[in-house]
Amino acid sequence: MLVVEEISFAYPGSPPLFDHLSLKAGAGEIIAVVGRNGAGKSTFLRLLNGLLRPDRGAIFAAGTPTAKLKINEIAALVGTLFQTPEQQLFAGTAQEEVRFGPLQFGLDKDVAERRVEAALRRCGLEGSGSVHPLDLGYAERRFVALASVLVNQPRILLLDEPQRGLDRIWLGRLETIIREEREAGRAIILVCHDMDFVLRNASAVLALGAGHPRLMETGAFFRDRDLVAQASVTMPARLQLEALLADRP
C-alpha cells in the first residue's frame, strides 16, 4: 500500500533528517513513528502527503509514484490528520468542513452527503453538524478534522498525535475508528509520543533519530532497551510492570 524507497531529505541549511530511509506498509498495517522532538516525525508525514518532496528516493502510494502527482492528487490516496487540527478548521459549520473534501474530488452531491453523514456519525458528531467548529469543544474539533479526512476514504491514513488530550471516551472512539480503518485494509502511519497508545494500536514501529531507522515489530522494538533509550521514548507501563514481574524471585 505504501512504499518508501531510500528517501533522503534535509531542510535548507540544516543537517539531513533522513538518509536512505526505506519502509513498506501493507494493507491493514499500523506503523507508529516515534522519536524525540526534532527527529523529523512530522516532516516524514509531509513527505508522504506531498507537502514536501524528498531530495532523493521515491515514494509509492497504492502503487503510484507520488513524485508524478500534485498534492491534491496525492490527497485522493493519502489522508492526513495534522497535529492540533483545531487550528486548521476553516468552514462555517462542521458539515461544511467535512463536505469540503468530497466537493474537491467532484463527488456526486447525494453520495457526498451520505458520506458526510456517515463520517460525522462515526466520529460521534451526529448532533453537531450545523455548529461552528469554534463553538465545539476541544475533542469535538479534533474529530471534525478526523471526519473530514475519513470522508475521502483514502487508502493511506497519516495521523499526527491524534490521541493528545483526549479523555477515555473520545480515546475509545479514536481507537475504534483506527481498528475499523485497519480492518478495511487501510495502511495507517501514526506519529505518537504516547507509548501506551503505540503498544495498544501499532503493529510496527519506526524510531527516528536513533541511528539508522528501520521498521521493527512493536514488541521487538520495546524489547531493545538501547534503541528505546536512543529514540528518547519511555517504556509503556505494561512493559515496565512485566519487567518488574520478570525480576521477582
Add this chain to the structure above:
Amino acid sequence: MRSWSIHRPGTSALHRANPLTKLAALLLLAALLFVLPWPGAWAGSLLLLAAAFGLRIGGVVLRRYLVLATPFLIAVFIFHGLIVDRPDRMPLAAFLSYSQEGLTYAAVLGGRISLMLAGSLLFVATTHPAALLRSLDVAGMPPGLSFLLASPLLLIDEFTKRAGAIRDAQQARGMRVDTLSDRLRALRLLAVPLVTLALADAQERSGVLNGRAFRAFPRRAVLSPPPDTALERRLRHVLVAVSVLLVGCALWLG
C-alpha cells in the same frame, strides 16, 4: 529576524538616537511637505535614500521603497496625468491624452508620498520596534496605544504560520491550486477563518493582558528605557517648534 522587518542593527548616530527624536524629525519632514515645492520633495527623497546607503542599510531600504512606492506612484501619475479631465488636455497617442497640470499635480503628490516613505523607511530601518515601544512608555503614552502598534508586528508571523497550516490542510484534502481562479478561491477560503481566529485570539489575549495588569495604571514602568540625553530632549523641542512654525506659516500665507 522577522520576515517583514527591515530593521538592521548599527552604530550610526541615527541608530543610537532616541526613537522619540527620530519621530520628531519625521514630524519636521511632514511639516516640510507644506512648504517644499515638488522638485524639493523629490530631491529630499533621493537625499534620504542616499543617506541610507551611507548608513549601510541602503539595499534593504531601497528594495522596500521600490516595492511600496512604485505601484502607488505609477497609479498617481496615470490617474492625474492621463485620466482626470482637466482644461489643458492634449492628445498623446491613439485614444490617450495627457494634462500638464495633471502631471504637475501628480509630481507634487508623488513627491510628498516619496519623501514621507523614504523618511519612514529610514526610521524603521534604524529603530528596533521594541525600542520605539519603550520610548513611548517612557514618554507616558497610553499603554493601549503602544500595544496597538506592537501587536500587529508581533502577530503577523503567527498569522502567516496559521494561514500556512490552513492552506496545507486544504491542499491535503484535495484543494487544487493550479489555475488563477483556483488560487483566488483558495484565498477566499483562507480569509474567513483567519479573521475568525484573529477575533477569538484577540478575546483570549485581552484576558491575558488583563490578567497581567496591563493598563492597571495610566503609566507603566520600563525596565530598559532607550538612552536619552538633555541635548536630544532640547533638539526634540526645537524640531517640534519648527514643524509647528512651518505649518503655521504655510497656512497663514495660503
Add this chain to the structure above:
Amino acid sequence: MAGIAVSHLTFAFGDKPVLDNVSLEIRAGARLAILGGNGSGKTTLAHFLAGWLPDGRPHQGTVTCDGRPWTEWSLAERACAVQLVGQVPVRHLSGRAFTVREEVAFGPENLNLPISEIQARTERALAQCRLEQLAERDPFTLSGGEQQRLVIAAALALEPRFLVLDEPLTNLDPEAREHVLALLLSLPRDRAVVLLETSPDAALAFAEDFMLLDGGRITAHGSARDVLLHGCAVRTLGLPSIPRACRELGLFGELADSELPLSLDEAKELIKGAADARR
C-alpha cells in the same frame, strides 16, 4: 477566609450549561488537581478561579478571594493574587514583548514597580524556569515547551499567591512535559498551585489533593486513591497507566480498582507482599 472560595457556582454559555453548583476552596500551599474529561467545564472553572469570568455574564453563586468577589478586586490587586496559565502557550504571550526577558518583565512593568524590583523579579523568574540562556530570544520562535515555561515565568514574576494551570502539559512532548512538571514541583509552598487536567498520570505526578469535575459538577474530592480509582473517574478518564497495566496483565485480579497500586513502587511492594505471603 484567606484563599479562593467558590460557592454554589452555576454558569452557562448561552443555553449550554457548563458548571452546576460547584463549591470548592483553595488555601495557601495547596497542590490541587482538578480532573475532568473533555467538555467537563475545566477551562470555564479555571477562568472563574482566576477572575477572568464572569466578565459581566450572568451566573449564580460567588467566587471570592480573601472573602471579596474577584469583581471587587482591581486589575493590579488581582494580578498579584492569581495568575492563569493556559493550554496553548503562544496564546498566552502578551504580544508586546520582543524578547523573553521583556515578556517576563511585562507584568511587573504594568504594576509600575521600582526598576530594581522589576529587575530582581525578572531575573528570579528566569532562573526559576531555567530560561536564562533564552533571555534575549524572540518568544515566538521558542518551542512549545520553552514557551510554556516562559508563560509560567511571566506569571511567577507577578508573585501570585495562586497559580492556576489549565492543561498546561497537553500540547507538550514528553521531554517538555518533564521539564514543566519539575518546574511546578519546585515551586515554593507559599504558592498554591491548581492543575486542571484530563490525564490522571499528569495529576498523579504533581498533586496531593484531587477533585473530579464531571458534567460541570464536583463529584469526588480526596486523595489520589479516592478520586482517580473512583468509578466515575475511571469511566471518563480511564485508570492511570500503572493500574490500567495491572488490569491488562491480569495482575492483582482479586483487588478492586480502588485497591490497585498507583505507581511502580507500590506495585513492587504488593508483588513482594504477595510473594512473602505465599512463603
